Amino acid sequence: MPLAVVTGASGFVGTHMVDLLAREGYEVRATDVRPPAAPGTAKFIASDITRKETLKPALQGADVLFHIAAVFDYSTPWEVLHRVNVEGTGNVFEVAMDAGVKTVVLWGAVASYGIPDPKRLPVREDHPLTAAEVGYDRSKREQEELAWKMHRENGLPLVVMRPGGIYGPRSRYGLFQLIHSVSQGWLPGIPTNMDYKLPAVHVRDVAGAALHLSRHPAARGQAYNVVDDNILDLRGALQFTAALFGTRISNLPPLPPKMVANFLIKFARGLEKKARKKGVPPKFGAESLQYMRGNYWVSNEKLKSTGYQMLYPDIRMGLAETVTWYQREGLL
Numbered sequence: 661m662p663l664a665v666v667t668g669a670s671g672f673v674g675t676h677m678v679d680l681l682a683r684e685g686y687e688v689r690a691t692d693v694r695p696p697a698a699p700g701t702a703k704f705i706a707s708d709i710t711r712k713e714t715l716k717p718a719l720q721g722a723d724v725l726f727h728i729a730a731v732f733d734y735s736t737p738w739e740v741l742h743r744v745n746v747e748g749t750g751n752v753f754e755v756a757m758d759a760g761v762k763t764v765v766l767w768g769a770v771a772s773y774g775i776p777d778p779k780r781l782p783v784r785e786d787h788p789l790t791a792a793e794v795g796y797d798r799s800k801r802e803q804e805e806l807a808w809k810m811h812r813e814n815g816l817p818l819v820v821m822r823p824g825g826i827y828g829p830r831s832r833y834g835l836f837q838l839i840h841s842v843s844q845g846w847l848p849g850i851p852t853n854m855d856y857k858l859p860a861v862h863v864r865d866v867a868g869a870a871l872h873l874s875r876h877p878a879a880r881g882q883a884y885n886v887v888d889d890n891i892l893d894l895r896g897a898l899q900f901t902a903a904l905f906g907t908r909i910s911n912l913p914p915l916p917p918k919m920v921a922n923f924l925i926k927f928a929r930g931l932e933k934k935a936r937k938k939g940v941p942p943k944f945g946a947e948s949l950q951y952m953r954g955n956y957w958v959s960n961e962k963l964k965s966t967g968y969q970m971l972y973p974d975i976r977m978g979l980a981e982t983v984t985w986y987q988r989e990g991l992l
Contacts, residue, residue: 668729709748731740824859
């Protein structure tokens with residue numbers, strides 16, 4: 661029975677990865693700074709990726725490593741993002757190589773691309789990684805650059821995934837905030853020219869793709885976008901979500917997308933400021949709205965060419981299921 665280690669195992673994506681590995685017959689070792697909220701079937705070993713000495717017990721004897729652990733918060737200071745997402749990843753991979761781990765799957769992000777070049781759409785894996793303006797995006801770019809350096813120079817057995825916006829049951833950040841905003845009627849209308857693609861992916865496809873690529877002999881040394889089939893653009897996805905709540909988002913006259921994004925970012929920053937004064941976490945990360953400034957039309961052709969079949973190729977399938985889960989949990 662192969663031994664799989666999952667970092668960030670107590671988080672949204674990590675719990676789904678642990679569940680899938682257990683169902684597939686792996687011996688699973690879960691590691692994070694704190695145990696998961698609900699006990700699972702995996703053995704849990706606490707670790708802090710910023711402290712290398714804590715990682716050795718978690719990684720010893722592992723066959724495959726799924727490195728998910730990272731700070732995913734757009735309001736986090738750069739120093740923290742770099743220490744955890746970049747330096748912490750270096751620690752994890754150094755210990756993994758010392759432990760003889762055979763395959764390492766890194767959770768990158770389509771955010772690493774920065775605002776895509778409109779002349780190179782859809783974005784494929786050879787698109788340059790240019791993220792610099794938003795701290796979280798930059799940290800994911802530098803994280804991946806470090807991983808490739810270790811692959812080239814030290815033989816790290818690396819596979820990189822670049823997921824889009826991950827949604828699904830158990831999520832309480834990221835696209836959940838957008839769904840929550842729609843449920844509250846905070847977005848009554850959207851310009852008709854907001855037809856940018858939405859690079860989204862269901863969490864079960866992220867976990868499924870990770871497991872598939874870890875087993876695929878040709879995936880070593882490769883990067884893969886992990887997104888759905890782009891059935892709906894941003895406007896269509898928001899309007900479909902509104903319909904799930906029995907409301908509607910009206911079509912507004914065309915407006916310059918950057919102007920709309922700048923307005924919403926300014927509004928969200930105001931909400932963040934008020935939240936901090938109250939001593940509570942902001943409900944919406946203003947910096948995440950930077951994605952409205954460009955067309956993140958991302959291709960999943962390379963992933964599907966390996967034989968992976970999307971469980972949720974159409975975002976409408978996953979959104980309906982996810983909204984039902986939120987309502988059942990009393991989150992919406």
